[in-house]
Amino acid sequence: MELIHLSVFLLACSFCVMRVGSFGVNWGTEISHPLPAQMMVNLLKSNGVDKVKLFSPDTNVLRALAHSGIEVMVGVPNSLLVAMADAAQANLWVQNNVVRFRMSGTDIRYVAVGDETFNGGPNGVYSASIRPALSNILHALNRAELGDQVKATVPMNAGDLLDGSLPSNAAFKEDIAQEAAQIAALLAQNGCPFTININPFLSLYNNNSYSVDGIFFDSHALPVEDGAFVYHNVFDISYDSLDVVLENAGYTNMEIIVGAIGWPTDGDIHANSSNAQRFNQGFLDHAANGTPRRPNRRIEFYMLSLIDEDMKGISQGNFQRHWGLFRYDGKPKYPLSLSANAEKLSAAVGVQYLPQQWCVLDTTIVDTSTLPGSITYACNNADCTALDYGGSCNGYLNDTGNASYAFNAYYQMQNQDVGACSFNGLGHIITDNPSNGSCEFIIQLAYDSSAALKQKISALAVALMVFLVVL
Numbered sequence: 001m002e003l004i005h006l007s008v009f010l011l012a013c014s015f016c017v018m019r020v021g022s023f024g025v026n027w028g029t030e031i032s033h034p035l036p037a038q039m040m041v042n043l044l045k046s047n048g049v050d051k052v053k054l055f056s057p058d059t060n061v062l063r064a065l066a067h068s069g070i071e072v073m074v075g076v077p078n079s080l081l082v083a084m085a086d087a088a089q090a091n092l093w094v095q096n097n098v099v100r101f102r103m104s105g106t107d108i109r110y111v112a113v114g115d116e117t118f119n120g121g122p123n124g125v126y127s128a129s130i131r132p133a134l135s136n137i138l139h140a141l142n143r144a145e146l147g148d149q150v151k152a153t154v155p156m157n158a159g160d161l162l163d164g165s166l167p168s169n170a171a172f173k174e175d176i177a178q179e180a181a182q183i184a185a186l187l188a189q190n191g192c193p194f195t196i197n198i199n200p201f202l203s204l205y206n207n208n209s210y211s212v213d214g215i216f217f218d219s220h221a222l223p224v225e226d227g228a229f230v231y232h233n234v235f236d237i238s239y240d241s242l243d244v245v246l247e248n249a250g251y252t253n254m255e256i257i258v259g260a261i262g263w264p265t266d267g268d269i270h271a272n273s274s275n276a277q278r279f280n281q282g283f284l285d286h287a288a289n290g291t292p293r294r295p296n297r298r299i300e301f302y303m304l305s306l307i308d309e310d311m312k313g314i315s316q317g318n319f320q321r322h323w324g325l326f327r328y329d330g331k332p333k334y335p336l337s338l339s340a341n342a343e344k345l346s347a348a349v350g351v352q353y354l355p356q357q358w359c360v361l362d363t364t365i366v367d368t369s370t371l372p373g374s375i376t377y378a379c380n381n382a383d384c385t386a387l388d389y390g391g392s393c394n395g396y397l398n399d400t401g402n403a404s405y406a407f408n409a410y411y412q413m414q415n416q417d418v419g420a421c422s423f424n425g426l427g428h429i430i431t432d433n434p435s436n437g438s439c440e441f442i443i444q445l446a447y448d449s450s451a452a453l454k455q456k457i458s459a460l461a462v463a464l465m466v467f468l469v470v471l
C-alpha cells in the first residue's frame with residue numbers, strides 16, 4: 001500500500017519536475033490596441049511563462065510584472081545607446097528603470113544593452129557607443145549595489161558570426177571582431193552572459209533556395225560532422241559557433257542566452273502557422289537537451305515573441321508584425337506544448353472587442369477615382385501586411401476585397417469611428433463578416449493607448465479635485 005502511494009507520488013513528481021523548466025518570451029509593445037498589462041501578466045502566468053524580455057522599459061508593463069514571480073530582462077533601446085555612452089545618463093537610466101522598479105517588486109535580472117547593433121545598426125551609428133554604454137551600465141549597476149543581482153548583456157545576431165563554416169572554424173565577422181572581443185571580455189569580467197538571437201526563418205526569407213533541411217528540428221537530412229560533434233540543425237551550429245568563439249577568446253563555458261528565437265505566421269510565403277508550430281515545438285523539445293558541444297545543459301531562451309505587434313516597423317519585411325505566439329487578441333495561434341504533459345497554450349481571459357461591424361468598399365459607387373489614394377492612406381496608417389504576396393489574404397481577395405480589407409484595417413485602427421469609414425463616400429459599414437478562408441477582417445479590441453491615456457488624465461483630474469476639496 002505504502003509502496004504504491006510512493007510510486008504514484010514519484011510518477012506524479014517526475015511530471016512536476018519537467019514542468020519546472022523555464023520558459024522565456026520577448027514582450028514587444030509596438031501595438032495600437034494593447035491588452036491591459038495586468039491581463040497580459042495573467043496570460044503569462046496561466047501559460048507558465050516565467051521570464052520576459054522587454055525591448056524598452058515600458059512603465060505599465062514593468063509595474064504589472066511586480067510580484068508576479070516573472071523574471072525580467074529590460075532593454076536599453078538602440079535609440080538611447082549614444083546617450084548611455086555618457087556615465088551620468090547611464091546612472092540616471094539605471095535609477096529610473098531598474099532600481100525604481102526593483103524597489104516596487106519587479107524582479108529585473110538583466111539589462112540588455114541595445115538589440116542587434118554589433119554591425120552598427122542602421123547607418124552604423126551605434127558601433128562606437130555599444131562598449132561605452134555597456135561599461136557605463138555595468139558601473140551604474142555596481143554603484144546601485146545591484147552588480148550581483150542584475151547582469152548586463154548585449155544581444156547580437158547570429159548573422160554577426162562568419163557564415164557557412166563549421167562551429168570549430170567559427171569567428172566573429174571581421175569588421176566587428178575586435179569590438180565584439182572587447183565586449184565579450186567586459187561581460188566575462190563581470191560574470192555576465194552573452195546573448196545571441198538565432199532565427200533560421202531569416203535565412204529562408206533572405207534566400208529562397210536555402211535548404212529547409214536542418215532548419216526544422218525534426219529533420220535529420222543534414223548530418224554535418226565537425227570533429228567529434230554531429231549536427232542535425234542550423235540552430236545548434238549557430239549556438240555552438242558562439243561557444244567556440246568564446247572559448248577561443250578564453251571564456252570557456254560562458255553563459256549563453258538565446259535572446260530571440262521563433263517563427264512568424266504571416267507576411268511571407270514561409271511564415272505560416274504550420275511552419276511556426278513545427279519550428280517552435282521542435283525548439284522547445286530540443287532546448288532541454290542542449291547542443292552537441294554543451295550536451296544536457298538546458299538552453300536559456302526568450303521566444304520571439306509573445307504577441308503580434310501591428311505597429312512594428314516593416315523595413316525588414318511584412319513578417320515583422322507577426323512573430324507572436326498569440327494573436328493580437330491574446331488567443332494562441334496554434335497548439336504548443338510547453339512541457340512533457342502536453343499542455344496547450346491558453347488564451348487571455350476577459351478580452352473585450354469593439355462591436356461586430358466592418359468597413360468595406362461600397363461597390364454601388366461609380367466614381368472610384370479617389371480609390372487608389374484612399375487605399376494607400378488606409379494602409380499607411382493601419383496594418384495591410386496580410387495583403388501582399390505570401391500574406392494570409394493573398395489569393396483570397398480580388399481587387400474589391402483588397403480595397404475593403406484596407407478600409408477595414410483603418411476603420412478598426414480608428415476604433416470604428418464613423419468618419420474613418422468615409423473614404424470620400426467609398427466606404428460603408430456592414431455587419432456580415434467579410435473574412436474569407438485564411439484572410440481575416442479583424443474586429444479591433446476595445447482598448448487603445450490613447451484611451452488609456454485619457455483615462456489616466458481623467459483619473460488625475462479626479463485626484464486633483466479631491467485634493468482641492470480636502471484643502
Ligand SMILES: *[C@@H]1O[C@H](CO)[C@@H](O)[C@H](O)[C@H]1NC(C)=O
Nearest residue numbers: 203206207208209210211212
Ligand atoms: C542560398 O542557399 C543555397 C542553398 O543552401 C546556397 O547554395 C546559396 O549559396 C545561398 N545563396 C546566398 C546568396 O547566400
Ligand SMILES: *[C@@H]1O[C@H](CO)[C@@H](O)[C@H](O)[C@H]1NC(C)=O
Nearest residue numbers: 212269270271272273274275
Ligand atoms: C507553410 O509554408 C510552407 C513553405 O515554407 C508550405 O510548404 C506549406 O504548405 C505552408 N503551409 C500552409 C498550411 O499553408
Ligand SMILES: *[C@@H]1O[C@H](CO)[C@@H](O)[C@H](O)[C@H]1NC(C)=O
Nearest residue numbers: 395396397398401434436437
Ligand atoms: C475566397 O477565396 C477563394 C480562393 O481561395 C476565392 O475563389 C473566392 O472568390 C473568395 N471569395 C470572396 C468572397 O472573395
Ligand SMILES: *[C@@H]1O[C@H](CO)[C@@H](O)[C@H](O)[C@H]1NC(C)=O
Nearest residue numbers: 387388394395397398399402
Ligand atoms: C489584390 O487583389 C489581386 C487579385 O485581383 C491580387 O493579385 C493582388 O496581389 C492583391 N493584393 C494587392 C496588395 O494588390
Ligand SMILES: *[C@@H]1O[C@H](CO)[C@@H](O)[C@H](O)[C@H]1NC(C)=O
Nearest residue numbers: 363396397398399400401402
Ligand atoms: C470580387 O468578389 C466579390 C465577392 O465574390 C464579387 O461580388 C465581386 O464582383 C468581385 N469583384 C471583382 C472586381 O471581380
